[in-house]
Amino acid sequence: MSNSRFVIDGKDIPFRPGQTIMDAAMAAGVYIPHLCHNPDYASTGNCRLCLVKLNGRYVSACTQPAIADSQVDNQIDEINQQRKTLLQMLFVEGNHQCPGCEKSGRCQLQAVAYYVGMLSPYFTHFYPRRELDASHPEMVLDFNRCILCGLCVRASHSADKKNIFAISGRGMDSRLVINSTSGKLGDSNFSAHDAAASVCPVGVFLPKHKGYEVPIGQRLYDREPIAQVGDVAHPNHQRDKK
Template sequence: MTDELNFLLDGVEIPFHKGQTIMQAATAAGAYIPHLCFHPDLAPHGSCRLCIVDVNGKTVSSCTQPAEDRQEVHSNIPELQQARLRLIQLLFAEGNHFCPSCEVSGNCQLQALAYDLGMTHYHYAPFSAVRAQDGSHPELFIDRDRCILCDLCGRASCSSDNKNVYGLSGRGEQTHLIFRSNSGNLADTAASVNDHAAHICPVGCILPKQGNYMQTIGNRLYDNAPIHKVGNHRMDD
């Protein structure tokens, strides 16, 4: 009799310890479940739904679902991949994601997931959102039209940087990224380009003003291998 706890993810045994979620255990074991709003060092947000898995015929988000012993979890199945594709297409319709001209093209998780899931077209009519940009900060530029509302920056700002700079405000389609200063400008917060929050964005919303477009095509993270092989490059940030 062994005390080791484990579950099966697409037939592969994943060890875990009590209290871990399916996503935490899978990530620790080097297995990839698609995600956008999860980071192993931060509390789960459960908002992007890319991490959905099937557990006993029920679809649950693996970043919030506690792992259980001998559970059978399915992630890489056609129904879930199709649902994820639609979620990615919704994000492309909701924001303005013009990959060829974007500073993080080739390093962007949204773009990499779109490739991985076989996205070839928009599917949903683009929202063509026009949200206020913020160029007030000397080191950082904010393109809110690329924000996917994952709140990774907000959570990193609180837990890693102890600053509470970034947050979300509004409801429904009015939900948007805010900066916690009296003026509402990023320049009037304690934000720094060296913050964890400044580098955790999975897309191209929070950008350093210096050093963009430095990586040549062929040398970017997702140029040579898909995201399900490479994983989330922000994990080490």
């Protein structure tokens, strides 16, 4: 046990060498908003929602190693406003229709948006045209909601050892692609039991043959805010009972 500590918003946080600010905060029960981070996989730092100030300097908490005796600002208005802008960017980039979405109430994007107080997407929508992939017998992929967090890419690579997913293109043309001859999920060796199937923080992966089993309004984030229940892939305590 190490004695190293740092401070987030006035609260003392212990950490072990090698832990990031996010690791240490999560272990101490301090919520830092995030989408692309999942403790099971190496963090990449692409969504930037975990923006914090480390001794006055902006860093992403999921990639920045904790530093002893440092001061981290997390829940301050200046950062919250910028997180709101980042979320608005994600909302206008894709096609997110919360009211009818099967993932409503179990979607981290929606839950974090509620948490930071984002009331509208605000910016002009891009309305990209993205095709669904319904070729797999067990799973539909709805790319409209993809936020390019790369978690399915990482899970398929490191947990499933299948490398089914990749990010292709550049800039605004970046997109999630399937590694199969036809580019369709049905032609890959994907299974609904893959780790990659259950890491999506939004609603790209939709299981077939069932839907709305838990009514909207009674789901994970409908009951309690994300700061208390945690990630959809790792809820602190499972309330979203089947």
